[in-house]
Amino acid sequence: MMDQISALDPTSVEDVIGKATAALLGQARDDGHWVFELEADATIPAEYILLVHYLGETPNLELERKIGTYLRRIQGSHGGWPLFHDGAFNLSATVKAYFALKMIGDAPDAPHMARARQAILAQGGADKANVFTRIQLALYGESAWRDTPTVPAELILLPRWFPIHLFKMSYWARTVIVPLLVLQALQPLARNPRNIHVPELFVPHGAHAANRAPHQSRGWSAFFGGLDRVLKLAGSLWPKGLRRRAIERCRAFVTERLNGEDGLGAIYPAMANSVMMFDALGYPETHPDRAIARLSVEKLLVIKDDEAYCQPCVSPVWDTALMCHALMEVRSEAADTAAMRGLEWLKTRQVLDVKGDWAEERPDVRPGGWAFQYNNAHYPDLDDTAVVVMALDRARATVAPGADHALAIDRGSEWVVGLQSRNGGWGAFDADNTYHYLNNIPFADHGALLDPPTEDVTGRCIGMLAQLGEKPDSPRIKAAVDYLARVQLKDGSWFGRWGVNYIYGTWSALAGLNAVQVDPRSDMMRRAVDWLVAIQNADGGWGEDCDSYRLDYRGYQPAPSTASQTAWALLGLMAASEVDHPAVARGIAYLKATQEDDGLWGQEHYTGGGFPRVFYLRYHGYPKFFPLWAVARYRNLKAGNSRRVAYGL
Structure with a gap:
């Protein structure tokens, strides 16, 4: 691994970025969006x-x-x-x-x-x-x-x-x-x-099947x-x-x-x-x-x-929004042009005229979100909306100053703000969907009947608000940070509801906390950094198995490195101002060493969460664009005067 780290000169890093960018630009659809197998x-x-x-x-x-x-x-x-x-x-x-x-x-x-x-x-x-x-x-x-x-x-x-x-x-x-x-x-x-x-x-x-599932209470x-x-x-x-x-x-x-x-x-x-x-x-x-x-x-x-x-569904909005972030990190004319085309496509997918089921809980909130799929107007989600809004805002600040994204950003952020739950966090589709007793009905043997606030979505939402200029001492951001502080585990990690698992949750939380200017030297962030460093594999990568979604979770269990989880760990460490940490260099070296001839990364392991312990997802795009994003951010931070990530994701 030391030989690989010593080979991390700017030229070799640039070569990794160039090959991955070229490969991904070639996978855009004719109208500018991306959709990968799910x-x-x-x-x-x-x-x-x-x-x-x-x-x-x-x-x-x-x-x-x-x-x-x-x-x-x-x-x-x-x-x-x-x-x-x-x-x-x-x-x-x-x-x-x-x-x-x-x-x-x-x-x-x-x-x-x-x-x-x-x-x-x-x-x-x-x-x-x-x-x-x-x-x-x-x-x-x-x-x-x-x-x-x-x-x-x-x-x-x-x-x-x-x-x-x-x-x-x-x-x-x-x-x-x-x-x-x-x-x-x-x-x-x-x-x-x-x-x-x-x-x-x-x-x-x-x-017959047991009357009580493992997650259900006896009473x-x-x-x-x-x-x-x-x-x-x-x-x-x-x-x-x-x-x-x-x-x-x-x-x-x-x-x-x-x-x-x-x-x-x-x-x-x-x-x-x-x-x-x-x-x-x-x-x-x-x-x-x-x-x-x-x-x-x-x-x-x-x-x-x-x-x-x-497929269980399709993910074009999610794939395209994340691709746009990765491409804007690349900072090349071709990548910027492709990102702008993707963002224009995304703007056409915003739900502005349908009050979906979320309005049952928040009837006074105007629609303005994005769904995960091509069309799903009754069910936009907070995760997609926050990521799209951050991409649109980032583009108008860097790639296309003066771009006409104001309406889309304003309505999207308004909808996100309107669906914050009372405990300070955000769920994926609804506010305050916390009727936990319902997971005990016989029909709910999967334990996934609800959509309560989660660490990963909350990190994304506060990242969006901070990127748009909301002050760290605003009541809603303080409530969200308090929520993240309460749910951080003793080992320093955060649960990842929609990605596998604690690596994903920890990156998501760190990205949001960085955006709202939580001191990287704070106990909350230091414990998360220490955890990520401690679980790095000997090959320089990071990995976590779907079995981590255990009811009796007692801490991280070693698993083979994957490209997507390595990228998440790197993005999390860099969000905590640790771009100069040796673990980051080892992680970048792992991605460089495992890049395939086509410029991308292979990965058969599932790193997407559907329903913990019941249903998991293999996002075919994750090992393609997340590593590019991480390597490009590493290059940018190493070349800049600041070690602080400028965006909420």
Whole structure:
């Protein structure tokens, strides 16, 4: 490593920047934006296969072949399918992958199927799978609806003050659950034209899934479990008129938020459920609502020469905003020009005219945010909005002085300010979404029903406010800094809700604290710096596994270095005025040594957070633009007179 550090002369660093910049400029779309693949686990492509056969559609045999190739490739050595690259066996993902492969023609006695089946049975069988998997099995008649938690359609009719209410849940839960309410009320059966079933995945007389998930409290679980039993007993007693009214309210909710060919909530589970809901309600394939909902699912497919898979959603706004920051760090004419084109594209995506679900909590706030996807007007998010606003502001200050970004910046920042939660932090989509008791309902065995404030989003939001000129002693920034101080862990790190994990959270918090001028010598920042330095790998990089999202987290566990996490650690250290620290030089040397011939960095490990312990993401863009950003910032700080990062990110 010492030889690599000694090779960090300005010319070699410039060469790293030049090669990465050229490669990324070549990946821009014709209209100036970027969008990289967004990969999850086997669950989504398997569910896509099952959706096609649920609807009784004529399948695309070549597409099925390619998805089968993909599923077989990512099968783990343990015989099942993990939730992330090289991860542990996951029962629910394995049940769905096995079912999908059998559906497309894989023989149950094939070696890979036999290994998967043996692993499933060793874990207690398909009855032990999570709630969403058991619902999928119920739709195919493989298991009974009584073995799934009861969520009556009448839930949508309850008043806002009621303890269990859709608007007390997160946006993603809301959009997934509403069409599911209709499916549970009507209990349709898949057409399944190939008549494929999986009775071999069930243990005869085996036990069902535990009534209480690991994150759930004993008392709350007993209460909600009793309520579930009452609802099951009362299921046949619901007044038919009330049930019809509830189903109609669900249909209207979905139709209002259908979001064109970008789909309900712009996330696969909600989109697929909306298609099945319309089908269960008798909508023909040609009905405009059903047809557009079905098209939205199709647009998530990634089809390559030999493989194919279905993405959980797409991330063009996020990718483009982060790319613009990286390119503006490069400081070249070509990079600046590309960044300006990307920003102009982003301005067209701002939501200025739709009061989304967030307005239930903050009705007096004007819309002004950006969504993660191409279109998702009811569900913009604070993270994207803060990053886009910072990019627009940065451009008008450096790349394009006098650029006409004022309206976009003002409305975006106004929306962010309006959604600060009472505890000083920011969530991703809603304010004060902190009804933690709801994570104890039987349906919430994933533990991800809510959208509370998080460290990473809060760091981004105060970074935006400070960059726009808000003073560190303003009440809202002081409240946010107090929040970050309260949630900092004893080892000095911060949790990373939307990126894996404490490395991501610590970079995000440090970037925001730097922007609001917290003294880099303060105890809060020194402890974070010491933690980052202490967990650096011998190769100079940083890494952290998705298993860090443990309920019993006791501190950092060593993991292989990745390009994206190394970049986050470097950006965090530099935000704390540590550009001259030897650890930073070692990290830059690692990125230089691992840059590939195409100018970019490879990375199979997942470093994106979907739902901790349940759902993870592989952002294919992360190992491409984050390392460029970190190396370019290193060059700029080393060449400048100041060691302080000038921007909020």
